[in-house]
Amino acid sequence: xxxxxxxxxxxxxxxxxxxxxxxxxxxxxxxxxxxxxxxxxxxxxxxxxxxxxxxxxxxxxxxxxxxxxxxxxxxxxxxxxxxxxxxxxxxxxxxxxxxxxxxxxxxxxxxxxxxxxxxxxxxxxxxxxxxxxxxxxxxxxxxxxxxxxxxxxxxxxxxxxxxxxxxxxxxxxxxxxxxxxxxxxxxxxxxxxxxxxxxxxxxxxxxxxxxxxxxxxxxxxxxxxxxxxxxxxxxxxxxxxxxxxxxxxxxxxxxxxxxxxxxxxxxxxxxxxxxxxxxxxxxxxxxxxxxxxxxxxxxxxxxxxxxxxxxxxxxxxxxxxxxxxxxxxxxxxxxxxxxxxxxxxxxxxxxxxx
Numbered sequence: 001x002x003x004x005x006x007x008x009x010x011x012x013x014x015x016x017x018x019x020x021x022x023x024x025x026x027x028x029x030x031x032x033x034x035x036x037x038x039x040x041x042x043x044x045x046x047x048x049x050x051x052x053x054x055x056x057x058x059x060x061x062x063x064x065x066x067x068x069x070x071x072x073x074x075x076x077x078x079x080x081x082x083x084x085x086x087x088x089x090x091x092x093x094x095x096x097x098x099x100x101x102x103x104x105x106x107x108x109x110x111x112x113x114x115x116x117x118x119x120x121x122x123x124x125x126x127x128x129x130x131x132x133x134x135x136x137x138x139x140x141x142x143x144x145x146x147x148x149x150x151x152x153x154x155x156x157x158x159x160x161x162x163x164x165x166x167x168x169x170x171x172x173x174x175x176x177x178x179x180x181x182x183x184x185x186x187x188x189x190x191x192x193x194x195x196x197x198x199x200x201x202x203x204x205x206x207x208x209x210x211x212x213x214x215x216x217x218x219x220x221x222x223x224x225x226x227x228x229x230x231x232x233x234x235x236x237x238x239x240x241x242x243x244x245x246x247x248x249x250x251x252x253x254x255x256x257x258x259x260x261x262x263x264x265x266x267x268x269x270x271x272x273x274x275x276x277x278x279x280x281x282x283x284x285x286x287x288x289x290x291x292x293x294x295x296x297x298x299x300x301x302x303x304x305x306x307x308x309x310x311x312x313x314x315x316x317x318x319x320x321x322x323x324x325x326x327x328x329x330x331x332x333x334x335x336x337x338x339x340x341x342x343x344x345x346x347x348x349x350x351x352x353x354x
Contacts, residue, residue: 029144030057032134034152039320039334041157041303045123051132056113059095061139064107064116066092066124068305069131069153070316071179071338077133077151091130092120126156126272126280128305129317129338153338155303155318157282162202162270168279169203169271169306169313171195175250175344176207176302178319179243180337187243188319191255191350192341201271204353205283208264209290210253212240228252247314247342255349260292264351271306278307281315285322297321297335304339315341 035050036042042049051064068089071077078086094107094116107118124130132152139145171194178188194205212228216237219229223237230238232249244253256262269283285299304317321335 027142027144028054029146030055030138030140032132032138032150032152034132034154037154039322040154040318040336041320042154043157045126045156048117048119049132051116051118053114053116055140058139058141059109059113061137061145062094062116063135063137064094064118065090065133065135066118067131067133068125068316069129069151069338070340075179091124092118094118124156125274125276125278125305128278128280129153129155153318157303162197162200164201164272165199166196166201166271166273166279167198168273168277168308169196169201169281170198172313172343173345173347173350174341175210175247175253176339176341177244177247178302178337178339180319180335182336183324183331183333189244189253191250191253191344191347193350193352195353196271201273203269203271203281203283204266205269206264206266206351206353208351209256209262210250211256211262212238212242213252213254214240247340250342250344255347255351257351261290263288263290265289266353269302274305278305280304281306281317288321294325294327296325298323298325300335302339304341306341313343315339 031054033052035052036047065088067077068091070089078088107116109116131154134146134150134152136146136149174192174194176190176192178190180186180188189210190207191210192205192207194203196203212230214228216223216225216227216229218231219235219237223229227237228240230236230242230252232252233245257264265286265288267283267286269281272280274280281302281304283302285301288297288300290296299322300319301321302317302319304315306313306315317339319337319339324331324333324335
């Protein structure tokens with residue numbers, strides 16, 4: 001005997017086959033991209049910045065800042081970390097069009113609402129690591145809202161034409177931290193001896209691998225042989241591979257130029273003084289080869305912006321490589337990350353440029 005299906009049972013079967021009653025398909029809030037970026041770089045500081053939205057946003061929810069992109073070891077920006085003394089270096093704000101760093105200019109939406117063109121009246125710094133921050137709360141016109149802040153890192157490259165004198169950047173020894181974000185997260189620590197021609201801004205630098213000081217007796221009591229003694233920011237025994245928190249921890253590191261684990265490379269580049277008292281910095285592309293483990297970064301470049309802070313010259317910016325070879329296998333993806341640097345006292349163990 002066949003029993004007819006009750007309306008309630010039909011509803012259960014229909015719901016199981018087609019999804020919950022009244023459940024609409026999920027719709028993303030607007031996403032944002034920066035036009036014209038190649039491997040994280042723009043080339044023309046005089047051109048407007050154009051942001052493209054995947055769909056028209058509610059203009060009242062669009063809050064954007066352009067900042068110097070400087071993060072701590074955890075990857076947090078100055079207004080995201082636990083230190084109340086750190087603040088964002090804001091260069092531009094939308095919708096006010098005002099920047100704390102003397103950058104201003106209008107921001108105008110296209111007629112269809114999908115493109116925002118920002119035209120700074122003052123050029124943004126060349127070489128510095130920058131980021132566009134799209135604050136959480138960005139919504140489309142039907143209320144689909146972003147829950148987190150979006151970062152769009154970028155910087156401006158400049159041609160390696162060393163034709164202008166430089167007074168900001170000077171010859172000396174430096175400590176660099178390069179926090180590579182992709183294709184794999186890794187921190188590269190480098191000592192550098194850099195010579196600059198003050199008449200032209202041309203630089204010649206030798207960069208050498210830095211590793212944690214292996215002497216366990218630096219700590220009291222001494223560390224186990226398998227660990228390294230870290231003195232900054234406090235004395236403790238740590239694994240030798242522990243990341244440095246800031247460039248100010250340079251005293252916990254020593255040079256390692258000897259293959260297979262160590263390496264050293266020399267490259268040229270330029271520095272150009274900027275109107276805001278900084279110096280833009282860029283190196284010529286070079287392949288960086290490590291024998292063990294076998295890793296090659298092809299056409300590696302360091303770009304940055306340096307400024308005197310007290311008696312220390314400090315820099316921030318980016319490191320990029322066209323490709324990463326693990327042995328002979330290509331990652332098929334460009335490498336990119338953040339760079340920070342500072343001058344350090346002269347050190348006879350740091351190899352000099354040839």
